[in-house]
Amino acid sequence: MNHVSFLLRRRTFVAVALLAGVVGCGGSDDPQYPPPLLKAAAVSAPDPFGAAAAKLILEQGGNAVDAGVAVGFTLAVTLPSAGNIGGGGFMTVYMDGKPYFIDYREKAPGAATPTMYLDANGDVIPRLSLDGSLAAGVPGTVAGMQAVHQKFGKLSWSQVLAPAIGYARAGFMAYNTASPTTTASRSNFNNYFGGKMVAGQLFKQPELANTLQRISDNGADEFYKGQTADLLVAQMQRTQGLISKADLANYQAVWRDPVAIDWNGYTVYTAPPPSSGGFGIGQLLKMKSFLAPQFANAPLNSAQYLHLMAEMEKRVFADRAQYLGDSDFFSVPMSTLLSDDYLRRRAAEVNPLVPTPLAQIQPGLGTDLPAAPGATEKPQTTHFSIVDKWGNAVSNTYTLNGGYGSGIVVEGAGFLLNNEMDDFAAKPGVPNQFGVVGSDANSVQPNKRPLSSMSPTIATQNGKVALVLGTPGGSRIFTSVYQVLVDVLEYKLPIAEAQAQPRFHHQLLPDNVIEYEASKYPASVGTDLTNRGWIMKDGVGGGLNIEAVQVIGDMPYPVTDPRGKNGAVSVIY
Numbered sequence: 001m002n003h004v005s006f007l008l009r010r011r012t013f014v015a016v017a018l019l020a021g022v023v024g025c026g027g028s029d030d031p032q033y034p035p036p037l038l039k040a041a042a043v044s045a046p047d048p049f050g051a052a053a054a055k056l057i058l059e060q061g062g063n064a065v066d067a068g069v070a071v072g073f074t075l076a077v078t079l080p081s082a083g084n085i086g087g088g089g090f091m092t093v094y095m096d097g098k099p100y101f102i103d104y105r106e107k108a109p110g111a112a113t114p115t116m117y118l119d120a121n122g123d124v125i126p127r128l129s130l131d132g133s134l135a136a137g138v139p140g141t142v143a144g145m146q147a148v149h150q151k152f153g154k155l156s157w158s159q160v161l162a163p164a165i166g167y168a169r170a171g172f173m174a175y176n177t178a179s180p181t182t183t184a185s186r187s188n189f190n191n192y193f194g195g196k197m198v199a200g201q202l203f204k205q206p207e208l209a210n211t212l213q214r215i216s217d218n219g220a221d222e223f224y225k226g227q228t229a230d231l232l233v234a235q236m237q238r239t240q241g242l243i244s245k246a247d248l249a250n251y252q253a254v255w256r257d258p259v260a261i262d263w264n265g266y267t268v269y270t271a272p273p274p275s276s277g278g279f280g281i282g283q284l285l286k287m288k289s290f291l292a293p294q295f296a297n298a299p300l301n302s303a304q305y306l307h308l309m310a311e312m313e314k315r316v317f318a319d320r321a322q323y324l325g326d327s328d329f330f331s332v333p334m335s336t337l338l339s340d341d342y343l344r345r346r347a348a349e350v351n352p353l354v355p356t357p358l359a360q361i362q363p364g365l366g367t368d369l370p371a372a373p374g375a376t377e378k379p380q381t382t383h384f385s386i387v388d389k390w391g392n393a394v395s396n397t398y399t400l401n402g403g404y405g406s407g408i409v410v411e412g413a414g415f416l417l418n419n420e421m422d423d424f425a426a427k428p429g430v431p432n433q434f435g436v437v438g439s440d441a442n443s444v445q446p447n448k449r450p451l452s453s454m455s456p457t458i459a460t461q462n463g464k465v466a467l468v469l470g471t472p473g474g475s476r477i478f479t480s481v482y483q484v485l486v487d488v489l490e491y492k493l494p495i496a497e498a499q500a501q502p503r504f505h506h507q508l509l510p511d512n513v514i515e516y517e518a519s520k521y522p523a524s525v526g527t528d529l530t531n532r533g534w535i536m537k538d539g540v541g542g543g544l545n546i547e548a549v550q551v552i553g554d555m556p557y558p559v560t561d562p563r564g565k566n567g568a569v570s571v572i573y
């Protein structure tokens, strides 16, 4: 088969991919492959190295999962603020016409306790769940990548790890990924590497190359039971962390049924608990359809549109705080929360004119909710979307949580650990770094997964992939994924135009605050909403960066978000 491919880069940057020993092109004439459904494969990735790794693997005859695993490991090298082997995430897969979801979210260590982030007075100790070893959950990425590769991969494990090992050993030309703020976590990472990751300079990570080589040789057991596990536990012992050998040995990625929402002629497959993403997207899509008469008089992104959406979001976040957590520990009433009857009732509570006062917003199935202030931190996570020629798709969001995670680098192994423990509710009603609160559903418990908002999503129509997307952004993730889904699949905007549309977000707390990209709206939108009682705040937090592939007919169109700095797409013919 003749492969012609090209790489489109969003921005000019100095980028030299030193893929020593991994450049090469295999064939895809394998008889086990059915004839291609699409004219090309496509990837949208947060950096050009990830896009190049996917392109390489797809050209070697790999499918979307092979490419996804290669990108997952590559970003652990080239995007250390968010890409990882020391964190966790979720992958939604559409393979041979069927949806799958692998949960490789971090778990609380076995020695974790509900009060571990509280002082003697029962108050939350600032930043204990964010900085240092106590912030780290048991990482899931390596287990997740192996599970999905074992089930669906066509190429060998060593083939899909090769690009990452190449980038780590030979190095890559660093570019500026970070926000101007230097956090403690980023300083720790820089210090570990002697300040060598500097934009425009070659950055090599020989320890990480060795770690990845051992994982390539010995599989995920190396990470969870081998030398890497020993190094990680030694790091915990040096820095008073809790992750033990037993925690690592017992870690398992879990296959779950994705949330599936039939909506507007599409089926939207997205993240179930321990993510709140599928719950949030499902509630928003359905409530909006039950409010169709009101939305008929609210043009897309008008003041009335934002008002109706924010009213819906108040209810969604009240339910999220009360009922969402790890479904292995807490019975999350997902089918009720997503049922038509329930959401018709919730939609009917929406006030079409002014914001409903906070005191009147209750979780829809009972119990009240404490008020709490918001939070400001800018964190990092990352997403990539891939469609292969056979019409299979991978939508993957994974994270260290905050940029550079806990700041703890495992000495001798060369990778960062997450600070995902902050996604638990350290104390009911006290907000985490995204300003969201939780109840006992999301309390810290040993071996439990913290509640997430990550929403890797795939929409299909008549069994064929139509749109693959996801984004970083903490609690802003699912409201953003929702906006692009609706803009493309309901308002029929071209995907690039949908990406450029202004974004907004409301999450119940802080009370009546709508975050919005003010300069992209007519000034009258802000004035109108302020006059109704909303507090309009410029900017949507969380570093939104939607990486998406839309399929139209037999052609995939990858796009990166204009908000992202270094996103890259590749189309592989």
Ligand code: DON
Residues within 6 Å of the ligand: 378, 379, 380, 381, 399, 400, 401, 402, 420, 423, 451, 452, 453, 454, 471, 472, 473, 474, 475, 477, 542, 543, 544
């Ligand atoms: O799982 C979650 O929802 C968060 N830990 C994700 C963090 C995130 O998106 C930060 N990115 N900007």
